[in-house]
Amino acid sequence: MDKGAGVPVAEAKTSKSIFSQLLERIVQGRGVKLGSGPEGEVSLEILLENCPDSLLSLSTAGVICDANPAFLSSFGYSRGELVGSSVLALIPEGYRPGFAEALARLDAEGPESRAPDDVLAFRGAKRDGTSVTMDCLLAPVEENGNRRVLAVIRDLSLDQELLDQLKESKDHYVALSETITEAIFRIDEDFRILFANSGVKNTFGYDKEELVGRNMIRLFPEEVFRKHEPEFRKYFYIDDQDRVGMGLKRTIELLGVTKFRGVAPMEISFGNSKEFRGRTLTCIVREISQRKTMERRLRHLAYHDKLTGLGNRDLFNEDMKAILAEPGWGAGRKAALLFMDLDGFKHINDTLGHAAGDELLVETARRIRFCLRDCDFAYRFGGDEFVTLLSLVSEAKDAALVADRILRSIREPYEIQSSSGEKLRVEVGVSIGAAVLPDHGKTAEAATKSADIAMYCSKEGGKNRYTLYDEAINTKSTRDWRLQQEMRQALVNGEFVLHYQPIVNRDGLILGLEALVRWQRDGVTVLPPSEFIPRAEENGIIVPLGAWALRRSLMDLRRLDAAGFHRMYISVNVSSRQLELPDFVDTLSDAVEGSGVDSSRVNLELTETTLLRNPDDAGAKILEVKRRYPSMMLAIDDFGTGYSSLSYLSRLPVDSLKIDISFVRALHREQNRKVVNAILNLAESLDINVVAEGIETAEQRAYFRDKRCKGMQGFLFMKGQPIDELEKRLRAMRDAASGPA
Numbered sequence: 001m002d003k004g005a006g007v008p009v010a011e012a013k014t015s016k017s018i019f020s021q022l023l024e025r026i027v028q029g030r031g032v033k034l035g036s037g038p039e040g041e042v043s044l045e046i047l048l049e050n051c052p053d054s055l056l057s058l059s060t061a062g063v064i065c066d067a068n069p070a071f072l073s074s075f076g077y078s079r080g081e082l083v084g085s086s087v088l089a090l091i092p093e094g095y096r097p098g099f100a101e102a103l104a105r106l107d108a109e110g111p112e113s114r115a116p117d118d119v120l121a122f123r124g125a126k127r128d129g130t131s132v133t134m135d136c137l138l139a140p141v142e143e144n145g146n147r148r149v150l151a152v153i154r155d156l157s158l159d160q161e162l163l164d165q166l167k168e169s170k171d172h173y174v175a176l177s178e179t180i181t182e183a184i185f186r187i188d189e190d191f192r193i194l195f196a197n198s199g200v201k202n203t204f205g206y207d208k209e210e211l212v213g214r215n216m217i218r219l220f221p222e223e224v225f226r227k228h229e230p231e232f233r234k235y236f237y238i239d240d241q242d243r244v245g246m247g248l249k250r251t252i253e254l255l256g257v258t259k260f261r262g263v264a265p266m267e268i269s270f271g272n273s274k275e276f277r278g279r280t281l282t283c284i285v286r287e288i289s290q291r292k293t294m295e296r297r298l299r300h301l302a303y304h305d306k307l308t309g310l311g312n313r314d315l316f317n318e319d320m321k322a323i324l325a326e327p328g329w330g331a332g333r334k335a336a337l338l339f340m341d342l343d344g345f346k347h348i349n350d351t352l353g354h355a356a357g358d359e360l361l362v363e364t365a366r367r368i369r370f371c372l373r374d375c376d377f378a379y380r381f382g383g384d385e386f387v388t389l390l391s392l393v394s395e396a397k398d399a400a401l402v403a404d405r406i407l408r409s410i411r412e413p414y415e416i417q418s419s420s421g422e423k424l425r426v427e428v429g430v431s432i433g434a435a436v437l438p439d440h441g442k443t444a445e446a447a448t449k450s451a452d453i454a455m456y457c458s459k460e461g462g463k464n465r466y467t468l469y470d471e472a473i474n475t476k477s478t479r480d481w482r483l484q485q486e487m488r489q490a491l492v493n494g495e496f497v498l499h500y501q502p503i504v505n506r507d508g509l510i511l512g513l514e515a516l517v518r519w520q521r522d523g524v525t526v527l528p529p530s531e532f533i534p535r536a537e538e539n540g541i542i543v544p545l546g547a548w549a550l551r552r553s554l555m556d557l558r559r560l561d562a563a564g565f566h567r568m569y570i571s572v573n574v575s576s577r578q579l580e581l582p583d584f585v586d587t588l589s590d591a592v593e594g595s596g597v598d599s600s601r602v603n604l605e606l607t608e609t610t611l612l613r614n615p616d617d618a619g620a621k622i623l624e625v626k627r628r629y630p631s632m633m634l635a636i637d638d639f640g641t642g643y644s645s646l647s648y649l650s651r652l653p654v655d656s657l658k659i660d661i662s663f664v665r666a667l668h669r670e671q672n673r674k675v676v677n678a679i680l681n682l683a684e685s686l687d688i689n690v691v692a693e694g695i696e697t698a699e700q701r702a703y704f705r706d707k708r709c710k711g712m713q714g715f716l717f718m719k720g721q722p723i724d725e726l727e728k729r730l731r732a733m734r735d736a737a738s739g740p741a
């Protein structure tokens with residue numbers, strides 16, 4: 001482009017800003033003098049030529065004298081078509097009088113007239129016939145003594161489009177809000193309702209017209225609303241994304257009042273507030289009766305025992321928390337806990353069937369509840385364990401009275417239907433332990449522990465009785481109870497480990513390994529098995545402990561297999577408590593199948609006493625094991641100590657007898673040797689293997705070797721070793737055997 005032909009950029013900018021200023025003056029209604037005089041004013045011609053807005057220069061009579069390029073391009077006319085014609089021709093008829101009047105006024109007022117205050121809005125026509133909405137500002141100007149009227153014209157079509165869009169989105173909003181069944185409100189800071197949708201009818205029973213302009217408070221019980229009011233106000237100022245961080249909830253639940261004075265639970269959620277002609281907030285209110293009922297039902301399910309309808313352990317914990325949070329504990333308030341365990345329930349359950357057991361539990365729950373006041377609570381913790389929380393007692397004697405009432409009530413015979421349908425009178429007892437809060441424990445945990453210890457004392461002390469924690473302190477039962485807790489924890493903490501002791505043949509070759517459990521804390525023995533195993537059998541911990549030992553030892557056997565020692569079997573001790581469980585065989589199956597160990601490499605060690613405690617059941621279980629796993633082995637442990645009739649040896653598929661250590665120790669006694677020989681002969685005639693336990697000396701070994709005893713176990717060969725150590729020793733033995741002679 002030729003540089004001289006155009007306006008230099010910098011200059012163009014300057015001119016533009018001059019025009020802007022000029023127009024501003026015009027818009028503000030100040031008359032403008034134009035010209036190209038010595039003051040450097042801008043001429044009308046330059047203004048027209050360069051101004052980005054559409055301008056017409058008119059005579060005071062309304063004849064178009066000039067039009068600027070912006071006007072020509074937006075209206076589609078050529079200059080020649082316009083100049084000399086009346087501006088009114090561009091204006092639809094209806095608007096002409098108003099326009100003519102404004103021009104006439106300017107003409108009458110003369111050159112000093114001010115621009116009319118009003119912007120004239122009207123519709124004009126483009127050359128192609130389309131009509132446009134525009135506004136027009138008329139300003140008197142004077143140029144070189146000539147009076148002109150400058151018409152500054154703005155096409156409003158775009159604004160109209162925006163308005164249309166706005167209206168459309170408003171319509172959408174209304175349509176949307178009308179399809180929602182929840183109530184939607186827009187409220188101002190005084191809680192006055194500015195907008196309500198039809199959903200308010202659904203939720204509150206009002207037509208929206210009844211609510212718009214009224215205060216929202218009327219939709220809630222006043223005291224409820226007032227309680228939430230300060231929180232409500234915060235929603236006007238804190239936007240959604242910041243609410244949780246500022247301690248506000250996403251929704252508020254409160255009671256609402258409907259038109260017909262009904263009260264219903266409601267939930268309110270809030271939008272962000274808008275600042276437009278005052279601060280407003282949109283909120284959605286939904287009625288949540290149904291959800292609340294469902295929540296209550298779920299809560300009930302989660303917190304109650306299905307069988308008896310009493311609260312469960314979770315509810316007990318919640319209630320304890322709530323009661324301890326109540327005031328008055330410093331001022332002599334007391335409460336009491338009664339822990340109860342039925343005596344003889346297991347027997348009834350086993351002999352009369354589960355349905356009868358359930359019936360008895362339901363009746364027990366009813367009797368316990370009957371012994372309580374309204375402010376006391378009853379729970380079932382599972383099995384035949386019940387707990388009551390006496391929320392208000394004045395002294396320990398009150399708890400004793402309730403305990404006594406429960407004791408007597410449960411001692412009354414029960415009438416129960418057996419599985420065969422006959423009505424039976426059965427009797428049970430209950431062992432109760434009581435603890436008073438805060439005397440025997442200030443926290444839920446401490447009080448629970450005290451009540452549990454007291455109950456344990458009742459059980460140990462002969463059952464069917466009641467013990468207050470005070471009396472239980474420092475008794476043997478308390479120590480036993482503590483040991484039980486400690487063992488339970490030890491199981492969780494992994495303080496039990498297995499040691500493996502080889503069982504060897506006459507040539508010293510390892511046939512199998514006996515898994516022996518050890519209790520160690522940080523590498524130090526807590527108690528030897530001879531002390532904790534009998535306790536674990538009494539308190540039942542042997543059940544999970546034994547199951548663990550079985551799983552663990554099978555896994556370790558796999559490990560030894562992988563290291564190339566795959567000829568050995570694993571011998572696991574099984575306690576009578578494990579064997580008695582109805583699911584014993586399934587637990588065994590799970591462990592064996594889960595490990596992938598061939599069942600022919602598993603040897604179960606059962607003592608004679610275990611077999612004789614409940615011979616029919618034990619026999620049936622063993623036969624079931626053998627039915628599922630014909631090649632799994634069975635050993636009778638500590639053989640010779642059980643005063644048994646030995647008749648079971650002919651009935652049960654026994655694979656080996658383990659001669660008890662006491663016989664081995666006393667081999668020097670003639671009488672003893674006779675017993676050992678008799679055992680060996682008996683076993684031989686029944687085709688059963690014998691393993692001699694506790695071989696410590698070469699003489700003992702020689703004795704049994706001479707007697708053709710197949711298996712030996714004892715410190716002479718190896719003490720029980722942890723798996724790592726055992727593997728190391730096995731490797732060393734293998735290396736020694738295969739190394740250079």
Ligand code: C2E
Nearest residue numbers: 516517529530533549573574575694695696713714715716
């Ligand atoms: P047990 O099944 O008769 O195990 C043999 C016991 O004799 C083991 O005692 C073992 O260390 C010990 N022993 C072996 N050779 C000798 C020896 O030459 N001299 C001496 N003085 N003792 C020897 P431990 O490990 O103390 O176990 C004692 C009992 O605890 C076991 O007797 C068994 O009845 C029980 N037990 C151990 N682990 C378990 C288990 O996992 N489950 C069950 N239910 N009982 C287990």
Ligand code: MG
Nearest residue numbers: 514573605637
């Ligand atoms: Mg054993």
Ligand code: MG
Nearest residue numbers: 637638658693
């Ligand atoms: Mg033994």
